[in-house]
Amino acid sequence: MRSRERPNGPKLRLQDSNLVLTAPKAVVLPLHQGGTRRGGATPNYLPMPEDRPGSARDRHDGGVTVAGGAEDEVDRIVAAWQRERPDLDFAPLHVLSRVGRVARHLELARRSAFAAGDMESWEFDVLSALRRAGAPYELSPKALLQQTLVSSGTMTNRVDRLAGRGLVSRRTDPRDGRGIIVSLTDAGRRSIDAAIAGLVQAEAALLADLEPEARRTLADLLRSLSVSLGD
Numbered sequence: 001m002r003s004r005e006r007p008n009g010p011k012l013r014l015q016d017s018n019l020v021l022t023a024p025k026a027v028v029l030p031l032h033q034g035g036t037r038r039g040g041a042t043p044n045y046l047p048m049p050e051d052r053p054g055s056a057r058d059r060h061d062g063g064v065t066v067a068g069g070a071e072d073e074v075d076r077i078v079a080a081w082q083r084e085r086p087d088l089d090f091a092p093l094h095v096l097s098r099v100g101r102v103a104r105h106l107e108l109a110r111r112s113a114f115a116a117g118d119m120e121s122w123e124f125d126v127l128s129a130l131r132r133a134g135a136p137y138e139l140s141p142k143a144l145l146q147q148t149l150v151s152s153g154t155m156t157n158r159v160d161r162l163a164g165r166g167l168v169s170r171r172t173d174p175r176d177g178r179g180i181i182v183s184l185t186d187a188g189r190r191s192i193d194a195a196i197a198g199l200v201q202a203e204a205a206l207l208a209d210l211e212p213e214a215r216r217t218l219a220d221l222l223r224s225l226s227v228s229l230g231d
Helices: 073-084 091-116 121-132 141-148 152-164 186-206 212-228
Strands: 026-028 045-047 168-173 176-184
Touching: 073 091, 091 121, 091 186, 121 141, 121 152, 121 168, 121 176, 121 186, 141 152, 141 176, 152 168, 176 186
Parallel strands: none
Antiparallel strands: 026 045, 168 176
């Protein structure tokens, strides 16, 4: 069994209950989303919607109208905060709290898709960068750094490990005898092609309940937000 890479620096840690690929019964929330401090009178979690009987209502205590009578945990969190702090505008939570919750579902879907192909997320990042480059599927370490946003030392370690698995190869850069070029091998191409196919299928399942027009609208809005943040 091959060793697992330990990323440098802090890593987002999903709660143990969320690592099971079934609906979790509870999620831990940061304070700004309705959680409480340790030692408080109530635990710092809120039940998931399926645990709450009669959760679908047209309006809730905060007076926020919910389209179609459907409401989620974010609606309840915002309503509670509006009741307690009517002096604040909690509109950003309606957007970004949902983005965070969807991101957790995406992380689980990605882990599942990559595990099916015996691949880790960092391996996918490197191999997909090479695959997207087009034939002959090769990049300099500097180009890989720019696309994967890791340190030079981390990238060297990752290329070494991928080369050890036969997924990439290295050769001297003919334009600079001191540099190298990292290339995708045939085995690496087969591996990344299978991984991206599994990922697309998993992500499509997450969006299955949205109509095509709704998906396009959502993509446009998220693109605008991403560009405004400098991506």
